[in-house]
Amino acid sequence: MGIEDYGGGQTDRSDVLVVTTNDVPGHQVTRVIGEVFGLTVRSRHLGSQIGAGLKSMIGGELKGLTKTLVETRNQAMERLVEQAKARGANAVLMMRFDVTEAADVGTEVCAYGTAVVISRS
Template identity: 50%
Template sequence: MSDEIIVVSTPYLPGHKITKTLGFTWGLIVRSRGLGRNITAGLRSLAGGEIHEYTQLLNQSRQEALDRLKEHAATMGANAVIGVSFDSSETGGVMTEVLAYGTAVVVEPETGAASPVRLG
């Protein structure tokens, strides 16, 4: 069911109207880099440039946080999440926290002529 959740970073969903706001939703993951990745990444950092092991870990973590956000929104009865953002931090020098958050809403397609979007 969470695969059906629409996720956008904007405060609205073009072509849809918000019929109900359900509240704040989030997905959180904390991952350890692990000893092997730390050693490999440490050696690569000596040469400079991108550290692929960390890039891969953060991409996987971001996707998992987004999947968890969608699962949480689905349990709230939402079919969309608007205003989605990500935040991350390091804990203890060996763990990375990735948080995806937004507002869970119920939307339905607009019928008729589209109305202009007004911000502010």
């Protein structure tokens, strides 16, 4: 597995800039659209649960679960960007992730932030 299996984030081709900061240096917010989010819930694969259980006894990283969580976060982020774009935003400020166990059957991941229109100052 390469580094791309354990990372995420935007590509250079994205129409919507997503940042975790309150502003973007060299830009000003010209319009605040409001909160946007991307949500996904993933169930755990039985095979990965068994493997994780065995691995937890001897220690070490649970690579299968790590990869699944990265994919889940990336999907939530893609949905966030789609919603922001559909509402006319070209940026999302203060993006955060929220991760919650969903009724012991899976993991809920929500990416959220404030959709805005920015322009160069």
